Amino acid sequence: MEAPMFLENECALLRDTFGLQQILLQSEEERMEKPTLDFTSEAAAPKPTKIVGKMKVQVHKVKTTVDPPTGCSMTSLSLSAPRAKLKTIQNQLSNFQSILSSRWQALNNIRVAPHLPNSSFSHKSLAYMHAGTRYVKQAYGLLKVGVRSSHKNSSSYEVIQETYVCMLRLKSSAEENNIRIQPGSGETHIFFPDSLADDLIVEVQDSKGKHLGHVLVQVATIVEDATDKLQWWSIYREPEHEPVGKLQLCINYLTSSDDNSHHKCGSVAETVAYDLVLEVAMKVQQFQQRNLQLYGSWKWLLTEFASYYGVSDVYTKLRYLSYVMDVATPTADCLGLVHELLMPVAMKGHNKRALSHQENRILGETKDQIKQILSLVFENYKSLDESSFSGIMDVFEPATGLVAPALEPAIKLYMLLHDVLSPEAQTNLCHYFQAAARKRSRRHLAETDEFVTTNNEPNFMETVAMSIAYQKMTCLCRNIKNEILTDIEIHNQHILPTLTKSVSIYIYSTELCNRLRAFLLACPPPGPSPPMVELVIETADFHRDLASWNISHVKGGVDAKELFHLYIMIWIQDKQQSLLESCKLETVKWSGVRTQHSTTPFIDEMYERLKETLSDYEVIICRWPEYIFVLENAISDVEKAIVEALNKQYVDVVSPLKEILTPKKFGLKYMQKLTKQSVCSYTVPDELGMLLNSMKRLLDVLRPKIETQFKSWGSCIPEGGNTAPGEHLSEVTVMLRTKFRGYLQAVVEKLAKNTKLQNSTKLKKILQDSQETMGESDIRGRMQMLKELLRSTINHLHTVFETQVFIAICRWYWDRMAQDVLGFLENRKENRSWYKVSQIAVSILDDTFTSQMQQLVGNALPAKDLEPPRSILEVRSMLGKDAYY
Known part of the structure; x- marks a missing residue:
């Protein structure tokens, strides 16, 4: 069902994609009718045949020229000669390059045309090739000298803070196929040029989308060297063709027709042919970083081709894996595909004799690339983002508690390549997560770097600045705790091996403790202010949570009490001293x-x-x-x-x-x-x-x-x-x-003495002078002066004391006056003739105190405060209840 697509219109799809419009499905007679190739004439060069290859491109830096100072005429004069020389060299090189490209393509046509006699590939043609190669090298050498000279005499270059965007495409492709790459992002894109005459066009734009200029990279200029080329290219603004800056590109080009480019797998004809078909299929289906899967008829064609020509299944997976690793990203789909491709190969790969020399070499180089991508995943396992083109977050964000989808396939891939029971594999895996913890910890700590001084001298900031500083430290504790919670969540899902559980927690706890200690030294807290208390709470909760999560104490880690003990003691002492100072007279x-x-x-x-x-x-x-x-x-x-x-x-x-x-x-x-x-x-x-x-x-x-x-x-x-x-x-x-x-x-004693200053108010004197034969009215008359004195004293006490103190003194005063009566009766127990006088005196005392307190305090006076005090009760007990009443 997949074949008809390739058979339609006399295999038009195959002829177009493989560049065989003039060769495929033509009879020998038709091909012999073509005019004889004449290499002595430049115009006789035939239409070039496509050479399918791949070109990996990375954009590193953009530099723009600095405008010369206004009025500096000498600088303007010095620029004209080098620029003219530079344009002359470029024009010469461009003209010769066109001639050389045509000659070279003609020679390739001869090599791929089996019906032409071997004598046609003459020594003269070889001479053209060697001469052309030397000329290209000499011309480019001269071009570099000219560029250096012009740059030296012209204004200097500087790296601008402006953010640039580069739009890359091949001249042979449509403009809508532009690939957007930001300089310095590390993104790699693979292009498939139609031929050596193809060009890579790079359009440079600023952050606002304004066109700055373009770079033209001819494929023929880089095809000789298969290694990575890190080179500066001039940016020109058209139509005046004015250089406005430089662009640093890293380009690697490999062609299927070049035996040297297949150093990975040697010069086996079937594998070379398979590689050619694979590269064409990838180009047609726009194979790139986030589009790694081959599907449909092209996938069927590859399978049929490998089966027909006897290309092993291991080789097809390894070759495809090598292309995947060239553009691999730390994403779940990519790592899952790598694991799928590597699984059957790894099973055979344990016995190297089961693989061919080609396959062992590809496997070895692929493993190195896999280790690099795994290192990228593990060291950024909390910054992975499936929605990002690169697979990593563009902006650092605190841990969210979510597990990145790429982490699980990465662990599976690591276990496929390593024996996780071996100490070496375990140590290496722990190192990855230690590096990740240090990296994220460093990013969190950077938020508080400004508050930590290097000279260990206290930094006494103003109140507002101090409050902000402590709030940031509190936020730091919270963020670090979220990092640990995320690690615990990952381990609870049994994604990571148990041995990695404590490595990151140790780093987070120790680095947070060191930062807290340095911060408290640099910004000592004056007291338990709200921001400071929040930091104490967050730190104490952090310490408590570690214990609740069954995490043993980390030596050198966060110990909230140990961190704040000295400061708490100083706060209490300072507060005590401040309050004592306020108590001084x-x-x-x-x-x-x-x-x-x-x-x-x-x-x-x-x-x-x-x-x-x-x-x-x-x-x-x-x-x-x-x-x-x-x-x-x-x-x-x-x-x-x-x-x-x-x-x-x-x-x-x-x-x-x-x-x-x-x-x-x-x-x-x-x-x-x-x-x-x-x-x-x-x-x-x-x-x-x-x-x-x-x-x-x-x-x-x-x-x-x-x-x-x-x-x-x-x-x-x-x-x-x-x-x-x-x-x-x-x-x-x-x-x-x-x-x-x-x-x-x-x-009370002072008030009692007041009653003894005069005989008319001295209670014992009044009782002693009273006769049993005297009537009650006479006795009350003798008590009148004392009664008035008691009333006036009670009234004055009410103006001086508040209610509770007033009642307490009155009752004590009442008890004290009763003690005088009690003392009078103590010496006269046998003489009951004094009982009547004492009864009347006690009743007058009771009536005076109760009535005055009721009158002055009112309803607020509790009933219990009207009860007789202890001495009154003793007097009544001595007089006898019946006699008293």
């Missing part, structure tokens, strides 16, 4: 200012800063609970400093209370001091109210929040810990509560 700027709670704003400000400190360190504490104790010590020291600052701030109002608080030593000096003191009433100052109110707010409102926070952190401590947090805070609580109770007791 000279920094207490709130003297005389009162809040709505009748407290000093100093404590609210300080505890707000303590609360912010705890909030800043919450992320760190949750990840490393051992810092709880360091932070608790710092906070407790600051709290002690706050209490001490309050004492110093209100030292004037506290000093009168010290004689109550200090244990008394009844010596001569103390008695003299008492006698010298003037008798005066004590009035509670407003400043003392602010002090006690502040201490009460510390105990009931501010400090419990701190303690609650530390208790909640205690749940983060692993079981089996030696101590629980809060011990140092409890010490502060005991100290503060003791001071507060001491001040309350001292105030």
Whole structure:
């Protein structure tokens, strides 16, 4: 079914593709009727016969000329002579090349025409060939000298930052067959010239598509040397034929008619013929980098040709594989085809005697190319892109977690060529992935190179710049983690051998650790700011995730606690020192200012800063609970400093209370001091109210929040810990509560002394002077002065203290007055005549305190605070319940 395509129109397709319009299917008589070839006349050269070959082309660089300075006439003069000489040489070479090409093609016609006598191929013809070859070499040598001379005297060349695009095609092909190649991309394209008279035309465009000029490469000029030619070609702008730059091309040309070009397989006639048919088939079906498969009738023709002429299946696969490897890309379709072609060959290739000399040579060279493409795949296995023409991403992108389709066939191909159980093969494979990890790690690290100084001196940037720097470092940690996650995903799909699992992770972890350490030295963090905390979180999560992924600790790798430990300790110390400085007397700027709670704003400000400190360190504490104790010590020291600052701030109002608080030593000096003191009433100052109110707010409102926070952190401590947090805070609580109770007791004692300054208000004196025979109204009359004093004192206390302190002092004052009654009865237990007076006095005390507190506090007064204090209950117990009521 495939044959008719080749038989139509008297094999027109074959005649056209093989260049045999004048030879194929012509009788000997028809061919003999052609005029005799005369090599003495240039015009007698017959129409050239096609010589099928392939030309591999790579575009390396583009250079453009620099315009000479304005007004520099000497430069303009110096350019004219070399350019004229250069054009003359080019014209001469072009004319002679046409003659030489015609002569050469005529000779080839003689060689391929079996009916011509051997005498026609005369010595004169050979002389023409040798002379032509020498002339080409001499002329091109002269051309190079002229080019160098013209370039030396003209303006210099420079590599431009402009991006250029080259459009390549053969003169014999249509313009729509242009091949687009970007200089320096490494892309290779194979062209199949019609003959030596064909030309390669390269059009150079800038990034905007503007035509810069073109290069004309004559096939005949490069056909002599089969090795790669890396050569500069002049770019001309037409129609003035003005040189505007240079283009560096790497060209390799091989022809089927040249025995030297088939050094891969020798000079076996059948294989040479097969190569010719294969190259024609590839040209017809536009064989190129992303179009590697032969199909349809041409594939059938190749199979039939190989079968008829006895070309081995191994040779056909190896020859086809050699062409595939010339344009191979790191893509799944290409690597899959290579594996398919190599599989049956590799099975025989283990025994070299099973292959011919040709096949062994092709296999050896092909393996080298396969190793190169595998190296390209493995070292870029996260940058592979099937949609890209080259198979590799044009722009670097972070890992996405997706596995490149080309990776699996690449591993299969590597296992086909190597024994993966051998240490050498395993080591080489690990080296590929180590190189890939270093390459990608280097690309990620480049984003933060600007923040790492080489002199190890701290770089104190402004706040905004510092924030950006830490955000980039956080992004770096996230990107590196994504790289590892992608590796784990690949291994979970059992695509890569297990031995490669840890090689990339080791590199990522160690290089990230080194960059973090260098960054922290170059840009030391001043404290746990939000960007810094984000970096700590990301680094700690990175370290934790490695463990959760069953990855053993990497020596020299990321250890978040080890990286940040010193900085965390310094932050806590600096914060503690800053808060202690704020507690010094000279920094207490709130003297005389009162809040709505009748407290000093100093404590609210300080505890707000303590609360912010705890909030800043919450992320760190949750990840490393051992810092709880360091932070608790710092906070407790600051709290002690706050209490001490309050004492110093209100030292004037506290000093009168010290004689109550200090244990008394009844010596001569103390008695003299008492006698010298003037008798005066004590009035509670407003400043003392602010002090006690502040201490009460510390105990009931501010400090419990701190303690609650530390208790909640205690749940983060692993079981089996030696101590629980809060011990140092409890010490502060005991100290503060003791001071507060001491001040309350001292105030109550001062108020109790006020009642003893006059006989009319001294409770014991009133009870002692009262008679059992006196009526209740008389006793109440004697208690009236004391009652008024108590009421006025309670009213004043309400203006000085906030509600809770006011109630506490009133109840303590109530208890203290009951103690006087209790002391009076202690010495008169057997004399029940004093019970009536005591009952009336106690009832007056109860009524005075309860009524005044209710009146001043109102409904906010809890019922439990109206219950009698302990001393009142003792008095009632002594008087007897029945007698009292």
